[in-house]
Amino acid sequence: MINNKTIAVVVPCYNEEEQIGRVIETMPDFVDKIVVVNDLSRDKTSEVVSEYLEKYPDIFIPAKDYDTKERLNNIYLMAEQVIDRKNKEEIKFFTHHEVLNKKPEHNRVILINHLENGGVGATIATGYKWCKDHDIDCTAVMAGDGQMDPAELESICMPVVEDDIDYVKGNRLIHQSSWFVIPKTRYFGNSILSILTKIASGYWHVSDTQTGYTAISKKAINAIKLYDIYKRYGMPNDMLVKLNIAFCTLKEIEIKPVYNVGEKSKMKVTKVVFPIMWLLFKSFFRRMWIKYLFRDFHPLFLLYHMGIFLLLAAIPFLIDILLNAFQIGAATPFQTMIIFIFLIISGSQSLFFAMWMDIQDNERLYK
Numbered sequence: 419m420i421n422n423k424t425i426a427v428v429v430p431c432y433n434e435e436e437q438i439g440r441v442i443e444t445m446p447d448f449v450d451k452i453v454v455v456n457d458l459s460r461d462k463t464s465e466v467v468s469e470y471l472e473k474y475p476d477i478f479i480p481a482k483d484y485d486t487k488e489r490l491n492n493i494y495l496m497a498e499q500v501i502d503r504k505n506k507e508e509i510k511f512f513t514h515h516e517v518l519n520k521k522p523e524h525n526r527v528i529l530i531n532h533l534e535n536g537g538v539g540a541t542i543a544t545g546y547k548w549c550k551d552h553d554i555d556c557t558a559v560m561a562g563d564g565q566m567d568p569a570e571l572e573s574i575c576m577p578v579v580e581d582d583i584d585y586v587k588g589n590r591l592i593h594q595s596s597w598f599v600i601p602k603t604r605y606f607g608n609s610i611l612s613i614l615t616k617i618a619s620g621y622w623h624v625s626d627t628q629t630g631y632t633a634i635s636k637k638a639i640n641a642i643k644l645y646d647i648y649k650r651y652g653m654p655n656d657m658l659v660k661l662n663i664a665f666c667t668l669k670e671i672e673i674k675p676v677y678n679v680g681e682k683s684k685m686k687v688t689k690v691v692f693p694i695m696w697l698l699f700k701s702f703f704r705r706m707w708i709k710y711l712f713r714d715f716h717p718l719f720l721l722y723h724m725g726i727f728l729l730l731a732a733i734p735f736l737i738d739i740l741l742n743a744f745q746i747g748a749a750t751p752f753q754t755m756i757i758f759i760f761l762i763i764s765g766s767q768s769l770f771f772a773m774w775m776d777i778q779d780n781e782r783l784y785k
Contacts, residue, residue, distance in 0.1 A: 419450060420572070423555035423579045424479060426451040427571070428545030430538055431562025435461040441560065442470050442527060444568045450477050451554065453528045453545045454562070455515075458535040463562075464518070467529045471519055474526035481523060482553050505550070511645035512547055513540045523552075538630075539653030543644045550639050555579070558633040565676045566631045574633045577669045583785055584638035584666035585657075587624065588631035588673035599675045607691055611655065611698075617773075618698040619658035620705060620780040621668055628654055631673055638666045652694040659701040662783065663709045669785040716779065721772035728765030732758055 419425060427449050431438055438454065445452055454467045484502040513536035518529040530544055542559055549557040556578040560566045570588070577583035590596050591612075597605070608628045615627040632654075641664040648656035661668065710719040735758035742748040 420448050420579045424450050425556050425575060426453055426549045426554040427558045427560050428542055429454045429560055429562045430541035431463055432457040433459045433461045434562040435463045435466050437564040438463055438562045439466055440564050441562055446568055446571055451528055452526060453548050455530045455541045455545045457541045458532045464531055470527045471525055476524040477526050478524050479552050481551050508645055512544055515544055537649040538651060539647050540649040543647045546639055546644045555636050556633055559630055561630055567676055570673050573671050578633050578635045583669045584635045585661050585668045586633040587670050588629045589626040589670040590629055590673055590675040591626045592672050593674050596675050599677055611694055614698045615655045615658060618702040620662040620776060621658055621784060622777045623784045648697060651690045652697045655694055655698055659705055663705055667783050667785050718772045718775040721768045725765045725768030725772060728761050732761035
């Protein structure tokens with residue numbers, strides 16, 4: 419615990435038999451629960467973790483009771499009854515899994531085995547669900563490959579525990595060693611995805627969107643549909659969009675980039691960049707419609723859509739201009755040029771004003 423707040427760490431892992439033991443053994447003492455979620459590994463990850471289940475002293479954290487009699491008998495708590503019922507029923511939407519602990523409420527190390535491979539996002543979602551059902555105050559995420567320094571965990575958790583921040587992300591890019599330590603392909607890909615994530619999520623000041631070293635508050639973990647989190651490597655990006663729609667505050671903490679500690683990356687940058695870009699494209703419009711139309715109408719909704727519409731409308735005129743430019747003796751009508759210039763200027767102005775409003779509106783969420 420920290421300041422009487424319960425702390426759990428979700429450890430997603432896939433084929434980490436060589437690394438997972440060190441991750442568990444180096445976990446700081448203030449961590450109450452180490453929730454290891456094994457994503458149907460083909461090696462002995464599950465067997466290695468099983469050896470730790472009874473190794474630590476009991477830390478009793480009971481599961482939440484979603485059927486309390488007090489709520490069932492109080493007509494003014496109907497809304498809470500509905501939420502409790504939804505929280506109890508939503509388990510069927512998660513990747514099928516089983517908890518191997520005989521006394522999970524007592525054990526410090528919790529082992530959850532996926533019965534089918536779900537992906538890193540689905541694995542974290544399963545861990546989040548366990549922590550949500552046990553009313554954990556602060557839930558962090560550390561990879562099972564040992565790539566995250568446990569000495570930095572407290573600095574990741576403290577803004578949630580002390581300052582009521584909803585979501586904390588480690589930031590490797592602001593560390594002075596980032597350019598020298600992070601592989602250049604990953605550095606470039608991370609930078610591109612971070613720029614696109616700023617636009618899609620509304621967290622315009624976030625810079626290292628791809629890091630998985632995070633901490634989330636109990637309030638935030640209950641504010642989003644955990645089972646709807648993107649199941650693969652686009653999970654960090656999708657998470658930011660969902661948190662922004664839920665008006666959750668965010669803070670970044672400087673952490674060091676860690677490589678060459680025995681980890682074996684399963685991510686192929688060239689294969690994940692384009693799916694994540696498509697995810698961000700869809701997420702941007704979902705954020706616009708849910709947050710700035712249905713929940714609380716804002717003029718930036720109109721400006722964004724107007725700007726996009728006007729710029730798309732300019733494309734046929736641009737094609738006509740280019741075709742005439744490459745044809746001998748052909749000339750673009752003056753009227754076409756005027757309409758094209760009008761659409762480009764008007765569309766660009768609408769987009770810039772929308773972005774400015776977007777930045778101003780979300781300034782309050784970045785701490």
